[in-house]
Amino acid sequence: MNNLKNSEKKMDDIVRFSKEAGFVYQSSEIYGGLAGVYDFGPVGVELLKNIKDFWWRETVKKKKNYYGLDSGMFKHPKVWDSSGHTSGFSDPMAECKNCNTRIRVDKELEKIGISADEKMSEEEINILFDENKDKIKCSKCGGSDFTKAKAFNLLVKSNLGDFTSKESTPVYLPGEACQGIYLNFKNVVDSIHPKIPFGLAQINKAFRNEISPRNFLFRTREFEQADTQFFVKPNENKDAYEKIKKERWQWYLDLGISEENLKWSQHENLVFYASDAWDIEYNFPTFGYDEIEGVHDRTDYDLSQHTKFSGVDLSYNDNGEKFIPWILETSMGLGRVFLAVLSEAYDKEILEDGSERTVLRFNSEIAPVKIAILPLMKKDGLAEKADEVFNLVAGDYNSIYDDTGKIGKRYRRQDEIGTPFCVTVDYDTLEDNTVTVRERDSMKQERIKIEDLKKYFEEKN
Numbered sequence: 001m002n003n004l005k006n007s008e009k010k011m012d013d014i015v016r017f018s019k020e021a022g023f024v025y026q027s028s029e030i031y032g033g034l035a036g037v038y039d040f041g042p043v044g045v046e047l048l049k050n051i052k053d054f055w056w057r058e059t060v061k062k063k064k065n066y067y068g069l070d071s072g073m074f075k076h077p078k079v080w081d082s083s084g085h086t087s088g089f090s091d092p093m094a095e096c097k098n099c100n101t102r103i104r105v106d107k108e109l110e111k112i113g114i115s116a117d118e119k120m121s122e123e124e125i126n127i128l129f130d131e132n133k134d135k136i137k138c139s140k141c142g143g144s145d146f147t148k149a150k151a152f153n154l155l156v157k158s159n160l161g162d163f164t165s166k167e168s169t170p171v172y173l174p175g176e177a178c179q180g181i182y183l184n185f186k187n188v189v190d191s192i193h194p195k196i197p198f199g200l201a202q203i204n205k206a207f208r209n210e211i212s213p214r215n216f217l218f219r220t221r222e223f224e225q226a227d228t229q230f231f232v233k234p235n236e237n238k239d240a241y242e243k244i245k246k247e248r249w250q251w252y253l254d255l256g257i258s259e260e261n262l263k264w265s266q267h268e269n270l271v272f273y274a275s276d277a278w279d280i281e282y283n284f285p286t287f288g289y290d291e292i293e294g295v296h297d298r299t300d301y302d303l304s305q306h307t308k309f310s311g312v313d314l315s316y317n318d319n320g321e322k323f324i325p326w327i328l329e330t331s332m333g334l335g336r337v338f339l340a341v342l343s344e345a346y347d348k349e350i351l352e353d354g355s356e357r358t359v360l361r362f363n364s365e366i367a368p369v370k371i372a373i374l375p376l377m378k379k380d381g382l383a384e385k386a387d388e389v390f391n392l393v394a395g396d397y398n399s400i401y402d403d404t405g406k407i408g409k410r411y412r413r414q415d416e417i418g419t420p421f422c423v424t425v426d427y428d429t430l431e432d433n434t435v436t437v438r439e440r441d442s443m444k445q446e447r448i449k450i451e452d453l454k455k456y457f458e459e460k461n
């Protein structure tokens with residue numbers, strides 16, 4: 001149970017802490033940084049991997065009718081014409097006439113309580129923008145004199161292949177991960193013959209030229225998406241959609257997110273092909289509720305478009321009955337979920353001696369490090385004994401070996417990265433082959449025989 005509620009936590013503290021504790025660093029920091037791109041440090045990469053593994057296990061491994069894949073990031077340029085990204089994947093952008101700072105107009109309107117979104121036309125957005133311009137201030141110079149809002153395409157162009165030729169078509173980095181699944185639909189059907197309804201899942205990178213990346217990992221220019229696309233018969237979408245929504249909600253609770261920090265939000269303006277769309281939102285410290293995952297009922301749009309643009313028939317043959325399957329999509333942003341998990345776990349506690357400890361209360365399955373092995377001293381054979389203990393558990397649990405500083409400080413370091421168990425090797429260990437196991441949340445300590453350690457952790461994990 002946390003001491004701090006999310007309303008009492010500050011995102012700035014979490015950003016600072018993430019760097020100090022080895023979770024997340026700004027990309028290219030020694031060159032002044034690159035906006036909207038982050039790197040995961042040694043502790044962060046373990047947490048990220050554990051979240052992915054947890055998702056994969058629950059979403060693919062535990063389900064009879066879900067299959068995984070991993071598509072290449074570069075795709076044929078026509079893919080992005082077919083998906084509508086080259087023509088319509090844009091955000092409304094305006095520029096401050098005084099200092100040239102670019103703003104995302106729909107987000108600025110939202111900040112002053114006016115509902116606007118990416119599906120509105122340029123004209124509709126500009127009417128709202130004109131009416132409210134004096135209430136919107138440039139974040140750099142404070143002015144309110146802006147250019148008109150213009151659609152700004154978010155696809156990131158690359159120059160793969162013959163980029164010297166004038167005729168060459170640009171290749172794009174993926175704007176969303178799901179296209180790789182649609183492109184392989186026929187390959188999967190022809191090779192492993194899944195019976196409809198079935199799902200395909202993948203974790204892949206996406207790149208968006210966000211006008212104003214903001215809120216740390218929340219809005220970045222490079223991020224990962226964990227997607228499932230569930231293929232159903234036409235018009236057999238409703239029950240499956242409700243079931244998927246329930247499963248996705250439960251997944252977050254199992255991950256360790258408390259229900260009081262989650263909510264559903266239904267899209268008000270649906271894209272023309274969608275039949276329904278809901279977002280799961282998390283209550284982030286400082287900036288509040290915002291989307292971490294979209295659950296979309298997309299009808300037959302995606303496979304119909306790829307059939308039209310590629311000329312290859314992507315219909316499914318169900319015992320002689322041919323149709324283009326409808327798709328139910330779940331798309332989770334891993335950076336956002338990472339930030340939600342970190343925000344949820346971040347806690348502070350005043351101890352009996354009046355000092356304060358920072359502790360990350362991850363559930364033990366996703367904790368970056370499971371066990372820390374701490375020899376009380378480096379000398380007198382304690383280091384060798386601690387090595388023995390490390391080798392005993394490290395193959396089964398991600399473990400860390402730390403022999404620097406006072407033992408109290410070492411416990412604090414492990415609390416800060418959310419390590420559920422510390423194992424201390426001391427002089428008694430040399431006498432009776434027992435170690436002290438300290439539990440992160442209660443800080444309770446007990447003596448356990450080394451030979452019983454594996455069983456102990458099996459029961460606890």
Ligand code: GAP
Pocket residue numbers: 175176177178208210217218219220221223225291292293294331332333334335336
């Ligand atoms: N294929 C559907 C799709 O891409 P989306 O709502 O644009 O839908 C899905 O993205 C998820 O990807 C979002 O719920 C969010 O978690 C994540 N996401 C989108 N844009 C992002 C960004 N700029 N930075 C980090 N995560 C992002």
